[in-house]
Amino acid sequence: MDDIISLCKRRGFIFQSSEIYGGINGFYDYGPLGVELRKNIKDAWWKDMVHGRDDIVGQDASIIMHPNAWEASGHVDSFTDPMVDCKESKMRYRADHLLWAPIFVEGETIGYVSTLEGPESQSDAEKKANDLKRKAAKQGELAAIELKEYLEATPDLYDLIPSPATGKPGSLTPPREFNMMFQTYVGALKDDSAIAYLRPETAQGIFANFKNVLDTARVKIPFGIAQVGKAFRNEITPKNFIFRSREFEQMEIEYFIEADEGAWEDYYHQWIGTRMEWHKTIGLKEELLSTHVHPKDKLAHYSRACTDIMFEFPFGVQELEGIAARGNYDLSQHQKHSGKSMEYFDDVKREKYIPHVIEPSLGVDRTLLAIMCSAYAVEEVDGETRNVLKFAPRIAPIKAAVFPLMKNKPEIVEMSRRIYDSLRKRYYVFYDQAGAIGRRYRRMDEAGTPYCITVDFDSIEDGTVTLRDRDSMEQVRLPEVEIASYIDERVL
RNA sequence: GCGGGUGUAGUUCAGUGGUAGAACUCCAGCCUUCCAAGCUGGCUACGUCGGUUCGAUUCCGUCCACCCGCACCA
Numbered sequence: 362m363d364d365i366i367s368l369c370k371r372r373g374f375i376f377q378s379s380e381i382y383g384g385i386n387g388f389y390d391y392g393p394l395g396v397e398l399r400k401n402i403k404d405a406w407w408k409d410m411v412h413g414r415d416d417i418v419g420q421d422a423s424i425i426m427h428p429n430a431w432e433a434s435g436h437v438d439s440f441t442d443p444m445v446d447c448k449e450s451k452m453r454y455r456a457d458h459l460l461w462a463p464i465f466v467e468g469e470t471i472g473y474v475s476t477l478e479g480p481e482s483q484s485d486a487e488k489k490a491n492d493l494k495r496k497a498a499k500q501g502e503l504a505a506i507e508l509k510e511y512l513e514a515t516p517d518l519y520d521l522i523p524s525p526a527t528g529k530p531g532s533l534t535p536p537r538e539f540n541m542m543f544q545t546y547v548g549a550l551k552d553d554s555a556i557a558y559l560r561p562e563t564a565q566g567i568f569a570n571f572k573n574v575l576d577t578a579r580v581k582i583p584f585g586i587a588q589v590g591k592a593f594r595n596e597i598t599p600k601n602f603i604f605r606s607r608e609f610e611q612m613e614i615e616y617f618i619e620a621d622e623g624a625w626e627d628y629y630h631q632w633i634g635t636r637m638e639w640h641k642t643i644g645l646k647e648e649l650l651s652t653h654v655h656p657k658d659k660l661a662h663y664s665r666a667c668t669d670i671m672f673e674f675p676f677g678v679q680e681l682e683g684i685a686a687r688g689n690y691d692l693s694q695h696q697k698h699s700g701k702s703m704e705y706f707d708d709v710k711r712e713k714y715i716p717h718v719i720e721p722s723l724g725v726d727r728t729l730l731a732i733m734c735s736a737y738a739v740e741e742v743d744g745e746t747r748n749v750l751k752f753a754p755r756i757a758p759i760k761a762a763v764f765p766l767m768k769n770k771p772e773i774v775e776m777s778r779r780i781y782d783s784l785r786k787r788y789y790v791f792y793d794q795a796g797a798i799g800r801r802y803r804r805m806d807e808a809g810t811p812y813c814i815t816v817d818f819d820s821i822e823d824g825t826v827t828l829r830d831r832d833s834m835e836q837v838r839l840p841e842v843e844i845a846s847y848i849d850e851r852v853l
Numbered sequence: 854g855c856g857g858g859u860g861u862a863g864u865u866c867a868g869u870g871g872u873a874g875a876a877c878u879c880c881a882g883c884c885u886u887c888c889a890a891g892c893u894g895g896c897u898a899c900g901u902c903g904g905u906u907c908g909a910u911u912c913c914g915u916c917c918a919c920c921c922g923c924a925c926c927a
Contacts, residue, residue, distance in 0.1 A: 363920085371864055371878080383900055383917045436927080455925070541927070561927070597854075597925060605926070661927085683927095745889065766886060795880085799888030806888090818886060827887070834888070 362675035365733050366602055372807055387599030387607035397758030402728055403589050405643055406612045410587055417585035418578045422566025425557050433698035434565045445511055445533055459511040461522045464490045465504035471497045475525045541594045559593040567615045568691045582716055585616035601676050603726045610725035620714035628719050629686045633668050636721050644753030646735040649673040663690030672731045682723040689715040750809030751832055754852040759810040760788040761848055764801050766817040768794040777816040812848055
């Protein structure tokens with residue numbers, strides 16, 4: 362992983378944000394090659410998911426929305442993770458995973474117990490209750506133990522509830538709120554009425570425009586709306602390079618389907634297949650991809666099912682994309698909060714309903730990192746090591762490079778410039794005449810450029826050039842006029 | 854947020870209480886007829902702020918950032 366991070370910096374893919382000021386945690390910048398790669402990923406997605414299908418249209422919603430949109434979506438209330446720290450054991454718990462109960466013997470409170478949520482929580486609590494009873498030297502029956510979340514504890518109880526780790530009361534902090542949405546102010550006044558949020562996901566911009574798109578794009582269920590855009594989350598701990606950052610970009614589709622309870626499952630599985638196949642087309646190594654099905658008891662209450670597409674990064678198997686069957690929760694919420702109907706009239710069924718939705722949601726930055734990890738290779742060539750990024754040609758930042766074999770032979774340089782000028786009208790092409798030819802090849806290997814064209818002495822005689830393949834390092838000889846079509850076939 | 858570690862050139866690393874060196878990279882020139890060749894020259898660094906000191910890149914503290922572990926992760 363360190364090698365990849367180092368290469369990203371060295372070759373101008375990714376820089377730490379504000380590096381000259383010491384950097385800022387959780388933010389990254391994309392350099393000249395990074396921005397090309399990133400753009401190619403987004404273009405490939407858009408081309409395949411929007412232009413390549415007749416049932417999906419695009420949109421681009423603003424990053425700042427009406428604050429009520431985030432009330433409706435539930436993000437204002439629940440996009441928080443209240444946390445509790447144990448001052449003694451230095452452990453940290455989510456307040457809704459930390460359970461506690463008062464212990465009664467014969468109607469008298471003898472103390473409190475705490476435990477963590479899980480299959481053992483009840484038995485653990487009972488065991489601790491018995492210990493408590495023994496210590497208090499009480500006779501009589503223990504009353505039934507009713508576990509509650511720490512969030513339900515009143516402030517006077519914070520000092521009485523013991524830490525689950527140490528068993529001692531008084532070491533737990535009150536639950537500390539942490540909303541992951543960035544706040545800002547719209548307009549000149551900095552009061553509560555001006556509070557707005559940077560969106561933590563692009564999805565709500567799609568739901569909020571559902572009616573607009575429906576009324577203007579002549580779409581019929583089933584259909585999808587796609588969007589690519591930045592989202593912001595004030596993560597507690599950004600981690601693993603660009604994998605979890607505070608500013609990131611999503612590629613999301615909301616695919617609207619009929620409301621029948623029997624219908625969603627087919628669409629859902631289709632989407633998992635479609636998305637999995639797509640990841641292979643952009644060069645992610647198949648053996649590093651997998652799926653993770655969320656167990657039913659871990660799903661949000663409005664969610665029918667959720668499958669993650671996982672990628673094996675050097676730091677572990679992590680989520681790349683989430684495909685969720687979300688019922689009609691979001692549209693219903695927006696209907697409720699906005700007072701505007703989100704119903705769809707189905708001409709075939711002759712009925713009105715609020716559509717259900719399947720949501721494939723992919724992170725651009727995570728995809729880019731997965732591509733770097735898939736493409737990076739160190740090879741041995743004639744006793745020398747070669748660093749190479751084996752990008753799928755369609756997403757490679759630079760599609761081809763043109764080299765004059767010698768820079769001090771005017772005819773060769775002239776022909777090289779001519780080829781370069783003609784190719785650069787089609788895609789990003791790099792011209793390099795500095796240094797030995799082998800060095801130029803290796804430089805392009807590290808940038809992941811799939812093809813290098815070299816103009817040599819034969820070229821000015823017979824009009825052919827050599828075209829060298831990045832992965833095999835083999836060369837073919839082509840007439841100048843065939844270069845463009847040869848590369849077109851492979852990179853578009 | 855806690856504990857531990859780290860911070861010197863674009864990269865990877867040396868080193869010192871008297872302001873620093875290497876390799877590779879990069880740039881220029883010479884040379885060079887296809888895979889990091891050679892020669893010459895050149896650019897570039899002690900994360901930040903403060904303290905101790907005659908003097909700090911070095912010692913101490915603060916902050917920032919990065920790495921590992923814990924915890925957290927719509």
